[in-house]
Amino acid sequence: MFDYNTQPSKFKFQGEIMVPGDKSIAHRAITFGALASGVTQISNFTYADDLAVTAKVFKQLGARIHTEISNKDMIIKGVGHKLKESDKPLNIENVGTLESLLFGVLASSTNSYQVVGGDYLSNRPVDRQINLLSRMGVKYQSKTDQSLPISITGSDNLKGITYHQDISSAQIKSSLVLAGIYAKSDTTIIRKLPTRNHTELLANYFGANIDVNPDIIVIKHGYSDLTGQDLTIPGDFSSAAAYIVGGLLSHGSKLILPMVGLNSTRIGLLNVAKQMGANIFIDNKSTKNIEPFGDLIVKSQKLHGTTITAKQVPFIIDEIPLIALMASQASGETIIEGIHDVHLQLSDRIRNMRVELAKLGIIMDVNDDTIIIKGNQRIIVKDDVDSHNDHRIAMMLCIASILTTSPFKIKNIEAIDISYPGFIADLNKVLVTK
Numbered sequence: 253m254f255d256y257n258t259q260p261s262k263f264k265f266q267g268e269i270m271v272p273g274d275k276s277i278a279h280r281a282i283t284f285g286a287l288a289s290g291v292t293q294i295s296n297f298t299y300a301d302d303l304a305v306t307a308k309v310f311k312q313l314g315a316r317i318h319t320e321i322s323n324k325d326m327i328i329k330g331v332g333h334k335l336k337e338s339d340k341p342l343n344i345e346n347v348g349t350l351e352s353l354l355f356g357v358l359a360s361s362t363n364s365y366q367v368v369g370g371d372y373l374s375n376r377p378v379d380r381q382i383n384l385l386s387r388m389g390v391k392y393q394s395k396t397d398q399s400l401p402i403s404i405t406g407s408d409n410l411k412g413i414t415y416h417q418d419i420s421s422a423q424i425k426s427s428l429v430l431a432g433i434y435a436k437s438d439t440t441i442i443r444k445l446p447t448r449n450h451t452e453l454l455a456n457y458f459g460a461n462i463d464v465n466p467d468i469i470v471i472k473h474g475y476s477d478l479t480g481q482d483l484t485i486p487g488d489f490s491s492a493a494a495y496i497v498g499g500l501l502s503h504g505s506k507l508i509l510p511m512v513g514l515n516s517t518r519i520g521l522l523n524v525a526k527q528m529g530a531n532i533f534i535d536n537k538s539t540k541n542i543e544p545f546g547d548l549i550v551k552s553q554k555l556h557g558t559t560i561t562a563k564q565v566p567f568i569i570d571e572i573p574l575i576a577l578m579a580s581q582a583s584g585e586t587i588i589e590g591i592h593d594v595h596l597q598l599s600d601r602i603r604n605m606r607v608e609l610a611k612l613g614i615i616m617d618v619n620d621d622t623i624i625i626k627g628n629q630r631i632i633v634k635d636d637v638d639s640h641n642d643h644r645i646a647m648m649l650c651i652a653s654i655l656t657t658s659p660f661k662i663k664n665i666e667a668i669d670i671s672y673p674g675f676i677a678d679l680n681k682v683l684v685t686k
């Protein structure tokens with residue numbers, strides 16, 4: 253709906269910027285806070301659009317949620333696993349993470365709920381989650397063949413299952429963890445590849461018993477008395493990634509990003525940058541509650557192409573557009589292997605990133621399992637670009653804009669608010685004209 257006109261100058265980065273709290277952890281913090289008994293106090297919570305939807309849905313399910321936007325605090329009085337009935341549908345809009353978390357939560361309630369969503373999620377099949385949860389005892393009804401809107405009736409007699417992961421998805425894993433906590437027997441996940449582990453970490457922090465091993469996760473039954481906790485959310489590595497890539501690519505940059513989340517299942521882009529020859533310093537490393545964080549110091553550096561293997565992909569899943577931009581400006585070729593599962597989950601993102609970068613003269617080969625990006629590509633603006641309502645693509649395009657003197661329009665820029673309201677204002681605080 254809104255167009256953003258980029259600047260006709262090249263920039264470098266200088267200074268310090270505090271990125272907002274992590275969206276992925278915050279979704280889960282609201283979920284566990286709402287389910288638990290007692291009070292959960294969350295610090296460094298960013299009231300981004302997707303998180304507002306999650307908070308609204310859990311309020312509808314009976315949680316009392318108070319947000320101090322100026323202090324970035326959220327206080328939740330949970331329902332102690334007694335979800336409120338609702339005649340009105342639960343509207344998850346286009347919040348993919350919420351879909352999986354909510355399916356997991358509703359699985360153990362005997363109430364019936366209707367879940368509706370926005371255009372994007374209404375066209376994305378939910379069969380992966382519901383086939384698994386059906387095996388545990390949940391009933392579903394959908395007119396549109398396993399997509400939203402869908403009616404869900406859970407059970408207070410869920411049976412634990414064994415799931416051999418066919419797809420590496422943190423969201424599907426999270427559905428099973430949330431259902432498994434309330435099942436009458438253990439639930440076992442035999443892993444394909446490890447994915448982000450915030451759900452397991454937070455579940456245990458709130459009182460569940462999830463046994464996590466490299467190849468197998470066991471959600472033990474009988475540990476369902478979750479209690480409210482205090483927690484501080486670290487800075488969102490996926491938001492920091494935009495500054496990291498911008499700082500590496502724009503000559504003369506030096507940037508400090510304090511208190512960024514450094515969970516090893518999220519920071520794949522740091523390893524990719526290292527493989528490409530970059531040296532990013534980490535200072536003041538610490539852990540508060542359960543998640544590690546630290547300060548990142550990024551300086552512009554010469555980069556070369558690399559091969560990113562399938563095993564690395566889950567740890568860079570939301571950073572692929574930024575990595576594609578970074579690879580296009582490095583010397584030599586970069587190959588991202590094993591993106592098959594990303595295609596299944598985020599096919600639009602891969603397609604849209606390729607289409608929009610082509611409008612800036614950056615081309616890449618994308619097939620079912622691989623992306624190949626040639627290096628040393630000059631940015632040549634051929635047309636205005638569009639975020640396709642994808643915050644990650646919108647932010648990547650903003651970073652591309654600072655590397656060229658040719659201005660262009662980014663259509664639907666407001667998508668950025670999904671995870672990082674105020675990104676452009678923050679960006680301008682640390683940009684210096686070259």
Ligand SMILES: O=C(O)C1=C[C@@H](OP(=O)(O)O)[C@@H](O)[C@H](O)C1
Nearest residue numbers: 276349421422423424569570597
């Ligand atoms: O669990 C999460 O918070 C997320 C998991 C990933 O999705 P998949 O589970 O579909 O890989 C990621 O792309 C998404 O941005 C957030």
Ligand SMILES: C=C(OP(=O)(O)O)C(=O)O
Nearest residue numbers: 346347348349350570644
């Ligand atoms: C894809 C994302 O999130 P979700 O799946 O919650 O829409 C994202 O944050 O990049």
